[in-house]
Amino acid sequence: MANTFRQFLSAIAPISDEEYSDTMSFFSERALKKGDFFVEQDKVCRHIGFILKGTLRTYYINEKAEEITSCFCTENNLATSYKSFILQEPSNLIVQAVEDTKLLVIDYQSLQELYSRSAVWQTIGRAVAEREYIVMEQYASVLNNETAKEKYLRLLKEQPSVLQVVKIEDIASYLGVTRRTLSRIRKDLNN
Amino acid sequence: MANTFRQFLSAIAPISDEEYSDTMSFFSERALKKGDFFVEQDKVCRHIGFILKGTLRTYYINEKAEEITSCFCTENNLATSYKSFILQEPSNLIVQAVEDTKLLVIDYQSLQELYSRSAVWQTIGRAVAEREYIVMEQYASVLNNETAKEKYLRLLKEQPSVLQVVKIEDIASYLGVTRRTLSRIRKDLNN
DNA sequence: TGAATTTTGGGACATTTGTCCTTTCAGGCC
DNA sequence: GGCCTGAAAGGACAAATGTCCCAAAATTCA
Numbered sequence: 316m317a318n319t320f321r322q323f324l325s326a327i328a329p330i331s332d333e334e335y336s337d338t339m340s341f342f343s344e345r346a347l348k349k350g351d352f353f354v355e356q357d358k359v360c361r362h363i364g365f366i367l368k369g370t371l372r373t374y375y376i377n378e379k380a381e382e383i384t385s386c387f388c389t390e391n392n393l394a395t396s397y398k399s400f401i402l403q404e405p406s407n408l409i410v411q412a413v414e415d416t417k418l419l420v421i422d423y424q425s426l427q428e429l430y431s432r433s434a435v436w437q438t439i440g441r442a443v444a445e446r447e448y449i450v451m452e453q454y455a456s457v458l459n460n461e462t463a464k465e466k467y468l469r470l471l472k473e474q475p476s477v478l479q480v481v482k483i484e485d486i487a488s489y490l491g492v493t494r495r496t497l498s499r500i501r502k503d504l505n506n
Numbered sequence: 507m508a509n510t511f512r513q514f515l516s517a518i519a520p521i522s523d524e525e526y527s528d529t530m531s532f533f534s535e536r537a538l539k540k541g542d543f544f545v546e547q548d549k550v551c552r553h554i555g556f557i558l559k560g561t562l563r564t565y566y567i568n569e570k571a572e573e574i575t576s577c578f579c580t581e582n583n584l585a586t587s588y589k590s591f592i593l594q595e596p597s598n599l600i601v602q603a604v605e606d607t608k609l610l611v612i613d614y615q616s617l618q619e620l621y622s623r624s625a626v627w628q629t630i631g632r633a634v635a636e637r638e639y640i641v642m643e644q645y646a647s648v649l650n651n652e653t654a655k656e657k658y659l660r661l662l663k664e665q666p667s668v669l670q671v672v673k674i675e676d677i678a679s680y681l682g683v684t685r686r687t688l689s690r691i692r693k694d695l696n697n
Numbered sequence: 698t699g700a701a702t703t704t705t706g707g708g709a710c711a712t713t714t715g716t717c718c719t720t721t722c723a724g725g726c727c
Numbered sequence: 728g729g730c731c732t733g734a735a736a737g738g739a740c741a742a743a744t745g746t747c748c749c750a751a752a753a754t755t756c757a
Contacts, residue, residue, distance in 0.1 A: 444635035
């Protein structure tokens with residue numbers, strides 16, 4: 316079951332069987348039903364989750380009370396409100412399951428415990444932060460440089476499954492345009 | 507001279523006098539003249555620099571051969587092409603001094619050496635990555651949610667000195683609009 | 698210093714995107 | 728099945744932004 320997680324870790328730092336089974340006692344499985352929240356608004360995010368199955372959407376509410384989607388999280392990736400988790404402060408981001416989802420989760424205290432116990436986990440912790448940075452840099456570069464149409468095509472290519480489970484409105488806010496503009500883009504692409 | 511750097515580190519992790527002077531032997535000072543490159547395009551970024559004095563601009567060249575500015579780096583902050591540095595792969599970002607600049611730099615090998623020597627530096631390394639992540643997340647959220655005018659006002663408030671040293675064109679690309687639109691925004695703000 | 702070059706501001710028009718709205722379609726529920 | 732509700736597509740007009748341009752201002756360098 317947790318094999319994909321082992322692969323995920325091994326891609327970051329070599330980890331022995333012993334270290335792996337030791338650390339796995341810090342993790343637990345968690346199931347979410349469609350619509351359940353993994354991180355709630357204004358609550359401190361206490362967990363990082365590795366997505367075994369399912370899809371989550373990360374969004375925030377702007378001052379016009381609109382939901383702005385910032386991320387779709389899919390299988391074999393991490394889900395968290397990372398800033399809230401790092402700083403252990405209330406989250407302005409909301410993370411919600413858009414379909415039934417299974418996660419492997421670890422809480423903040425346990426992760427700190429792992430960091431202090433093991434150099435391997437220090438390395439993993441840094442590598443995860445670096446990796447999240449790179450993902451975010453890529454996201455920002457795309458936001459800044461690509462048109463909504465290009466962004467849509469990229470989503471279609473990189474996370475096609477997302478289109479099947481989320482609402483058009485959420486994709487529009489993810490692309491930084493209105494529903495109306497996304498409608499025009501989609502019409503355009505069907506010639 | 508390097509006092510501000512000591513403060514920068516202390517804000518991340520407690521560091522003793524001994525640890526500080528030990529590790530300082532890994533750093534060296536570097537001066538850049540206006541227009542000099544700190545990171546060149548398609549070369550591996552081998553250094554992280556702490557800006558003692560001056561300003562740098564981070565940008566890339568898009569497929570229309572336009573310079574797109576992604577970051578202005580000011581005093582008491584870090585400058586690097588972080589992704590290239592982490593992965594030690596060629597940088598698509600260019601980092602250039604927009605005025606005479608002094609940095610405290612460390613190269614990749616030395617930093618790895620510090621990581622392996624000292625738990626404090628493991629923690630600093632992770633904290634820096636986390637911090638860079640948070641900055642980037644904030645940047646992406648701003649890009650996605652604020653209008654060009656709001657972004658301009660934010661820049662004015664958070665990095666007013668930048669306006670004195672960089673070209674309008676670079677600010678426009680940083681805001682994600684054309685020079686023409688930034689001109690309209692500025693006219694608007696002067697009533 | 699003065700000529701050449703670069704940078705900036707803004708006019709005129711074209712294009713894109715947003716706003717507001719109506720219609721159609723699909724799924725859930727009695 | 729028929730009704731209700733929410734999601735999606737797209738028409739019509741308004742607003743924002745881009746493109747192309749030129750003239751004025753600032754800067755650079757011989």
